[in-house]
Amino acid sequence: MSEHSMLPLFPLQTVLVPGAVLGLRVFEPRYLDMVGECGRSGAGFGVCLIAEGGEVGVPAVPAEFGTEALIEDFGTDDEGLLTLQVRGARRFRVARTVVRGNGLVEAEVEWRADDPAGARLRPEHALLGTLLERIFDQVGRPDDPGAGFQDAAWVGWRLLELLPMPEERRVQLLALDDPRARLESLLALIG
The missing domain is CATH 1.10.4060 (LON domain-like fold)
Structure with a gap:
């Protein structure tokens, strides 16, 4: 039986895979709010490839599969924008999405099974x-x-x-x- 939970999404033009590190610049209020919530709760957020739409403006339609992003480090760039370093964690499938009042897309996600430990290269x-x-x-x-x-x-x-x-x-x-x-x-x- 799969576990379901709600996860805020950060749709991008790129795919995050488990274990990979990704640098992000955050400037839209909906994502700044999301990062603040994640920081307070210690939770991650979901990174999905954009299926329709763009990274900025109207909420994008995410791809069906994505990866949880855990914040490892943060700072500011030369323009004063928030920068994050995240690492890919668990994979998920998007069951359904809702758009919050601030335009943030949140998904009900079905967590995918972790890879079996120690499966050796054939x-x-x-x-x-x-x-x-x-x-x-x-x-x-x-x-x-x-x-x-x-x-x-x-x-x-x-x-x-x-x-x-x-x-x-x-x-x-x-x-x-x-x-x-x-x-x-x-x-x-x-x-």
């Missing part, structure tokens, strides 16, 4: 682990090395974060509950 996916190591050689290793190059879920999330692909495709892979199915799709993408 021999047919070894190429993906090697590819990820080569990418890290080029762009640098993340500050949170996670489970490592033999962990199927971790390799899949890092590749989903780093490989160039349409954001809509990233959402499709985010929706997959099986880390090995995610790896199969990534293999097909680079093949």
Whole structure:
């Protein structure tokens, strides 16, 4: 049985995946209010790809799947705008949305199961682990090395974060509950 809860959404033109770090600039009152609420409660908010609409102005329609964002750090930029560093946590499916009076989209979300712990990379996916190591050689290793190059879920999330692909495709892979199915799709993408 899936757990449901209400989660404020920050729809963006990008997809956040579990374990990934994302920098945000916050200036619209609805999102400043949301960040204040999250700070007081210690809760996260949801990041979803925008299915229809824009990041600013009229409330956007979110994609069906997203990732909870937990605030790790905050500050202000040169223009005095609030900056956040968030890290992707749990995945969710949007069951329904409501728009608050201030224009903030809030969703009833169904939390997706966590990836099984310790699922090792299978021999047919070894190429993906090697590819990820080569990418890290080029762009640098993340500050949170996670489970490592033999962990199927971790390799899949890092590749989903780093490989160039349409954001809509990233959402499709985010929706997959099986880390090995995610790896199969990534293999097909680079093949």
